[in-house]
Amino acid sequence: xxKWLEKTLGExxxxxxxxxxxxxxxxxxEKTIRVLNQKCNRNFEISYSESRLHDCEKKIVPADKMxxxxxxxxxxxxxxxxxxxxxxxxxxxPTTIDGHMILLRPSEELNPIYYGYAVKAFQSQxxxxxxxxxxxxxxxxxxxxxxxxxxYPKDKLVQENIGRFLSNIDDKIKTNTEINKNLEEQxxxxxxxxxxxxxITNGVCPENWxxxxxxxxxxxASGKRPPVKSDNCNEKTPISIxxxxxxxxxxxxxxxxxxxxxxxxxxxxxxxxRFNTPCWTSDNTLVITSPYxxxxxxxxxxxxxxxxxxxxxxxxxxxxxxxxxxVLVPDENTLAKFEEFAxxxxxxxxxxxxENVKLASLRDTLLPKLMSGELDASNLxx
Numbered sequence: 001x002x003k004w005l006e007k008t009l010g011e012x013x014x015x016x017x018x019x020x021x022x023x024x025x026x027x028x029x030e031k032t033i034r035v036l037n038q039k040c041n042r043n044f045e046i047s048y049s050e051s052r053l054h055d056c057e058k059k060i061v062p063a064d065k066m067x068x069x070x071x072x073x074x075x076x077x078x079x080x081x082x083x084x085x086x087x088x089x090x091x092x093x094p095t096t097i098d099g100h101m102i103l104l105r106p107s108e109e110l111n112p113i114y115y116g117y118a119v120k121a122f123q124s125q126x127x128x129x130x131x132x133x134x135x136x137x138x139x140x141x142x143x144x145x146x147x148x149x150x151x152y153p154k155d156k157l158v159q160e161n162i163g164r165f166l167s168n169i170d171d172k173i174k175t176n177t178e179i180n181k182n183l184e185e186q187x188x189x190x191x192x193x194x195x196x197x198x199x200i201t202n203g204v205c206p207e208n209w210x211x212x213x214x215x216x217x218x219x220x221a222s223g224k225r226p227p228v229k230s231d232n233c234n235e236k237t238p239i240s241i242x243x244x245x246x247x248x249x250x251x252x253x254x255x256x257x258x259x260x261x262x263x264x265x266x267x268x269x270x271x272x273x274r275f276n277t278p279c280w281t282s283d284n285t286l287v288i289t290s291p292y293x294x295x296x297x298x299x300x301x302x303x304x305x306x307x308x309x310x311x312x313x314x315x316x317x318x319x320x321x322x323x324x325x326x327v328l329v330p331d332e333n334t335l336a337k338f339e340e341f342a343x344x345x346x347x348x349x350x351x352x353x354x355e356n357v358k359l360a361s362l363r364d365t366l367l368p369k370l371m372s373g374e375l376d377a378s379n380l381x382x
Contacts, residue, residue: 002153004373005109009119010145012152015105018076019097020065023058031057033094036067036101038075041086044120046073048092065103067095070112072104072119074126076139083127083139087116102139111156113163121371122148151372162370162377169363176352183349187342191298194338195328209330214299215323218290222265222319223281226251240279244268254278261288261297266316269305272297276350286322292335294342299327 010016022035032053039050054061067088075084077100097103106115119126129144130137153159193199214220223242229249230237237250244264262273266284274297281287290296308321329335369375 002155002158002373002377004151004153006149006151008146009122009148009150012107012110012115012150013104013145014107015064015103016141016145017065017103019099019101019103020054020059020061022052022054022096022098025053025055028053031055033061033066033096034092036073036095036097038078038081038084038100041073041075041081041084041101044086044123046086046088051095054096061096065096067091067097067103068105070105070116072106072116073097074102074104074119074139074144076100076102076141077130077137079130079137082130082137083123085120085123085126087113087120102141102144110150110152111159111163113167114152114159115150117163117166117367118150118152118371119148121367122150153373153377158377165377166363166367166370169359173356173359176356180349180352183345187294187345188298188301190338190342191295194334195298195330200334205328206331209328209334211326212329213323214296214325214327217292217327217329218288218296220319220322221287223262223283223285223287224255225283226280228252242273242275242279242281242285244282244284245271246273248282251280253280255280256287258289259293261290261293261300262286263288263300263305264315264317265319266311266314269309269315269317270303272300274350274353286317286319288322292339294339294346295335298342299325 020035024035025032032055034048034051035054036046036048036051040047069088069091071088073086073088075081104119106112110118125148126139126144129139129147131140132138153162197203198205226241226249228237228251229241230251231249233240233250237252239251239254240247241249241251242262244266245268256275257278259276260274260279260281262275262281262285263269264271264284265286288296288300303325305317308317308325310316310318310321330338366375370377
């Protein structure tokens with residue numbers, strides 16, 4: 001039986017420091033490096049899409065604050081963001097972090113991948129270490145080091161086994177996500193070919209195609225405030241609450257069980273979400289249903305939402321404005337063919353998405369049990 005040890009996070013961490021105050025620039029050169037910030041850390045993953053450029057001529061970055069594969073990052077400030085944990089899997093060129101993130105590296109006792117998942121397992125507790133007044137909350141690093149207790153098998157081969165098992169699940173999720181991006185691109189190219197470049201009609205828009213308001217092919221309604229809201233998915237609140245850009249919590253019942261498209265009404269605009277399972281669409285969303293689901297989905301991805309914004313301090317799009325969006329509608333036969341071709345591609349998308357939900361649930365269920373020794377890791381099926 002593997003012997004398990006228990007130490008504070010500080011005792012199993014060889015390096016823990018905040019990032020740099022960057023000197024930002026907009027032009028990339030040999031003297032610039034990437035800087036990650038809070039927005040780059042979501043859903044236990046690091047994304048470079050929100051990263052910025054730091055000018056090394058104006059400020060030299062210490063070598064120990066240059067990121068390496070396996071580094072663990074924690075958002076250190078901000079309401080709703082402080083405490084988020086992610087591990088750097090791949091460093092895409094020279095990269096550092098700004099002062100709103102904390103960089104951690106394990107001691108020699110721990111396998112780096114195991115260490116990353118061990119810290120992720122305590123994200124909820126770490127989020128609770130944020131202190132300060134409204135708008136100025138920050139993770140207390142002394143409490144982070146002393147109050148988070150890490151359990152680990154003494155045998156590093158067992159640590160490696162556990163880390164590899166969990167990373168295999170995440171790798172499968174990433175593979176499915178990349179496949180889905182490709183499927184989305186294929187459908188988008190198909191739409192452009194047929195309805196923007198008119199390649200199926202010799203480059204000419206047919207006379208029996210017409211410009212109509214979106215409301216002629218789709219029903220548009222607003223979401224509602226959920227009866228209850230929880231941060232956790234459990235027996236009492238098993239239904240996802242859909243916000244303007246993502247799932248924002250869980251509730252006790254669904255207000256939609258049909259196949260819907262959801263986009264933001266208040267706040268974030270331009271994010272289009274697909275749902276084919278029971279969910280609750282919140283009051284900051286617009287809900288779109290249509291017999292021409294895939295065609296409508298492509299239209300929603302091409303709308304200029306900024307032109308419809310009625311809000312000043314709080315962005316707002318009304319049902320009425322969305323219904324009046326003018327779109328090119330082909331004849332029913334062409335619409336049906338597009339739905340058939342696009343639908344066949346997106347069926348695979350749906351299957352991959354469902355598998356990802358199950359895999360993420362499996363990972364999140366097993367994570368605390370594997371990190372505590374409750375499950376025997378010696379016989380894991382990799």
